[in-house]
Amino acid sequence: MTSTSTLPDGSATRTAAVRLSGVTKSFAMGRESVEAVRGLDLEIQPGEIVAFLGPNGAGKTTTIDMILGLSRPTTGTAEVLGMAPRDAIARGLVSAVMQTGGLLKDLTVRETVEYTAALFADTRPVDEVLGDAGITEIADRKVAKCSGGEQQRLRFAMALLSDPALLLLDEPTTGMDVEGRRAFWSSIRRDAETGRTVLFATHYLEEADQYADRIVLISHGKVVADGTGAEIKSLASGRTLRFTVPTPDADAFARIPGVDGVEVRGETVILHTKDSDAVARHLLTSTDARDLEITAKGLEDAFIALTGDAR
Numbered sequence: 001m002t003s004t005s006t007l008p009d010g011s012a013t014r015t016a017a018v019r020l021s022g023v024t025k026s027f028a029m030g031r032e033s034v035e036a037v038r039g040l041d042l043e044i045q046p047g048e049i050v051a052f053l054g055p056n057g058a059g060k061t062t063t064i065d066m067i068l069g070l071s072r073p074t075t076g077t078a079e080v081l082g083m084a085p086r087d088a089i090a091r092g093l094v095s096a097v098m099q100t101g102g103l104l105k106d107l108t109v110r111e112t113v114e115y116t117a118a119l120f121a122d123t124r125p126v127d128e129v130l131g132d133a134g135i136t137e138i139a140d141r142k143v144a145k146c147s148g149g150e151q152q153r154l155r156f157a158m159a160l161l162s163d164p165a166l167l168l169l170d171e172p173t174t175g176m177d178v179e180g181r182r183a184f185w186s187s188i189r190r191d192a193e194t195g196r197t198v199l200f201a202t203h204y205l206e207e208a209d210q211y212a213d214r215i216v217l218i219s220h221g222k223v224v225a226d227g228t229g230a231e232i233k234s235l236a237s238g239r240t241l242r243f244t245v246p247t248p249d250a251d252a253f254a255r256i257p258g259v260d261g262v263e264v265r266g267e268t269v270i271l272h273t274k275d276s277d278a279v280a281r282h283l284l285t286s287t288d289a290r291d292l293e294i295t296a297k298g299l300e301d302a303f304i305a306l307t308g309d310a311r
């Protein structure tokens, strides 16, 4: 499923599944223009499972649309498997599972996949993709009777028909309950073990952490962090100390060794630090601080700290 290209010295390199170079995308809104993507550089290798994590309006869907060839970058270039996105799509190398649409309620699950298969010259067997998507048991159920999670697994089965090298999922589990989400991801995970590249957009930090090999955090159309879930979490490895003091002096707290950030809200002070023991000791012995609470930061805090978006 992976392709290679040859360097001038004769050695072969694997072609990136996705390569975005300096991509921007602006939309005209009357006289104004909205910069949805503001200079994105990204390379995804074959077989990677990558989460595109970002708040509403970060530019995830706009970027996925460009990778799918549905729109073109305003500047910069988007390449899929070494070719223009539209060429990769035309060769059946890319499939997508979008959030809504595309299903006829009166058909059964199997009929939906069969009719979709009839649109292609050459596809994987219908029973095989139903099995991979974990919907063999509901193959004779009408689409109208399927839950949101089952409908998403049906879209996933349809996306597998062409045996794509790259699978794009735009917030695939929106609206699913915990069990539906778990079942959906175990289908994706099993399938990805065959070496398929998967890129999914999500708002859910835990989902990105749990199912992706790599998280690309985007905000305001730019990559703000790129790494494993553990690396992204380590960006927020510090602690938060919250306490009260009669007349807080933010500058004085900022000068305490080890303090990375200070927020003052009335008599309440919040300090961010990677050395909570030393800072706590200093607060309790050398200042009027009382009611001290120490909490660990999670991925949610990393997200807010890195993107500046308190959602």
Ligand SMILES: Nc1ncnc2c1ncn2[C@@H]1O[C@H](COP(=O)(O)OP(=O)(O)OP(=O)(O)O)[C@@H](O)[C@H]1O
Residues within 6 Å of the ligand: 027, 028, 029, 034, 035, 036, 054, 055, 056, 057, 058, 059, 060, 061, 062, 063, 203
């Ligand atoms: N066709 C369009 N015309 C004008 N503005 C657009 C268009 N498409 C997207 N935008 C704007 O571009 C920005 C990025 O939108 P995009 O849908 O890519 O974000 P997103 O990260 O996918 O958000 P969400 O998580 O809400 O789906 C937003 O400010 C959005 O309003």
